[in-house]
Amino acid sequence: MSTITDAPVAEEAAGQHEPDAAADAFAERVMTAGLGWFELMSIHLGSQLGWYAELDRSEGLTPAELAGATSTSARYAREWLEHQTVSGIVLVDDPDRVDRRYRLAPGVSTVLLDTSSLSYLEPLARFAAAVAGATDRIIDAYRTDGGVSWDELGRHAREAQADMNRPWFDGMPALLADLPHVEAALSTPGARIADVGCGAGWSAIALAQRHPHLQVVGVDVDAPSIELARANAEAQGVADRVAFIEADAAQLAGLGPFDAVFAFECIHDMPDPVAVLGAMREAAKDGAPAIVMDEATAERFTPDAGELEQLLYGLSLFVCLPDGKSTRPSVETGTVMRPATLRTYARSAGWSDVRTVIPEFGLWRFYELT
Numbered sequence: 001m002s003t004i005t006d007a008p009v010a011e012e013a014a015g016q017h018e019p020d021a022a023a024d025a026f027a028e029r030v031m032t033a034g035l036g037w038f039e040l041m042s043i044h045l046g047s048q049l050g051w052y053a054e055l056d057r058s059e060g061l062t063p064a065e066l067a068g069a070t071s072t073s074a075r076y077a078r079e080w081l082e083h084q085t086v087s088g089i090v091l092v093d094d095p096d097r098v099d100r101r102y103r104l105a106p107g108v109s110t111v112l113l114d115t116s117s118l119s120y121l122e123p124l125a126r127f128a129a130a131v132a133g134a135t136d137r138i139i140d141a142y143r144t145d146g147g148v149s150w151d152e153l154g155r156h157a158r159e160a161q162a163d164m165n166r167p168w169f170d171g172m173p174a175l176l177a178d179l180p181h182v183e184a185a186l187s188t189p190g191a192r193i194a195d196v197g198c199g200a201g202w203s204a205i206a207l208a209q210r211h212p213h214l215q216v217v218g219v220d221v222d223a224p225s226i227e228l229a230r231a232n233a234e235a236q237g238v239a240d241r242v243a244f245i246e247a248d249a250a251q252l253a254g255l256g257p258f259d260a261v262f263a264f265e266c267i268h269d270m271p272d273p274v275a276v277l278g279a280m281r282e283a284a285k286d287g288a289p290a291i292v293m294d295e296a297t298a299e300r301f302t303p304d305a306g307e308l309e310q311l312l313y314g315l316s317l318f319v320c321l322p323d324g325k326s327t328r329p330s331v332e333t334g335t336v337m338r339p340a341t342l343r344t345y346a347r348s349a350g351w352s353d354v355r356t357v358i359p360e361f362g363l364w365r366f367y368e369l370t
Contacts (some may be wrong), residue, residue: 014293041132043125046080047112052122056109060093060101104328116167118362120121123164130157131318138322141189147326150222153319158225162200165265169202172264172293173210175366179357182260186211191259194283196217196276197266201229201242207262208238217255218244232251250275256283264293265364267345268337269320271330289368290358296365297338308363312336342367345363 019209046052050070055061057205061069063078081102084090090102112122130153131138137148150158177183185191186207191214194205198218208216220226229244245255250272252261261280267273284290295312298305316335324330333341343354358366 001259008121016182037128038075038083039089040125040128042083042087043089043098043112044129046084047122047125051077051080051364052104052108052112055090055102055104056113058103062099062101064099078224115163115169118167118171119290120164120167126156126160127164130154132161138318138345141230141322141325145325148322149326150319152326153323155224157319159200159224159228162202162225163229165199168364169264172203172361173206175358175361176291179289179368185260185289186214188259189213191215192217192257193260193262194252194255194258194280196252196261196263196280197269198229198244198264198363199225199226199231201244203235203262203264204242204244204341205236205238206230208233208242209236214241216242217258217292218242219247219249219252219255220244221246221248245247250279252276252279253282257285258283258288259285260289260291262291262293262322265295266291267294268333268335269323270333271324271327273331273333273345274348277346277351279367281350292342292354292367293312293361293364294334294337294342294367295363296360297336299339301338309336311363339365339367 020218048074051066051072054066054069058065063081064074066072066081067074067077081090081092085092085095087101089105089108091105093101093103099286111119114120115342126163133156134153136149137152140146141148173186176186186193191211193207193214193216195201195207195216195218198204198220199222201218204216204218208214218226218229220229224244226244226246230239231237233242233244247255249263249266249270261284263276263280270276280290296308297312298309312335319335321332321334324332324334339354339356346354346369354367355370356365357368
């Protein structure tokens, strides 16, 4: 069977075109991207059907055994297992046997099943599948200058983002301990803090678990996220100290005052970040720390910025910018909120300045509003 990358060779042989190295290279790049898309979607498929979890519990399964254990189709299981094998995700013990047995390759379990690992990336596949399901709405938004909200992206997108962030949020309180004035505020008996744009609540829960006397108020405009956050707090045993409120973060001052205010990976999504940053200033007690965690973008746009910027722009194209434009009026920030942009928003909200306090934490950077 010929491939896309064979086409230039065939055309040259037919005398139709001169060799084009740049086109050949880009065709190869597109083909590689296509293979990656199929692989990512197959990961989502295997995750949702419980196939990875079942393989992880065994020392090897036939397609029929995998299907039987998961109440799925043996024929589909066989096709998926063979795809996973040629993709290097699954290993086969004896490929010549009709009843050959399959098992996970080394490292796969950590990346796709270990929800506590910083390498946990199964939610990325789930997230990509959710975005793919909203493609028609996103294309329409591009044509009409409209928007697509998180609510329209659906449950998989919301939960995937929360699950992918959770291992990082679990480690975040220890990181904040390196900031003495922040740690002092969090450790004060009876301290009360705000978590703006709390999402599924994992940041608020992690802070409460590290500081047993801390009271946390999480605020988010997305009702399903608030429901999820409350369930998570209950399951983690901190519901008595962590309250989640469905509200516009611009109304935060009415819930204060607070001994510290935080906004974890949410300012760039907000249609009116100046109003939210202003509410954080009004809600914070005098001298209370105000911390923003957002994407660790480069200082300025450059063509050779690298893979992180590629990822952030990708998220902006399909998620954050459409969501930001789903509410009007909107400043339409997008995922790639550079430090200078945050500084402009903060000064417009009445803060004096913004300083970087933790330059890098996964995909993110911590700023302090001063």
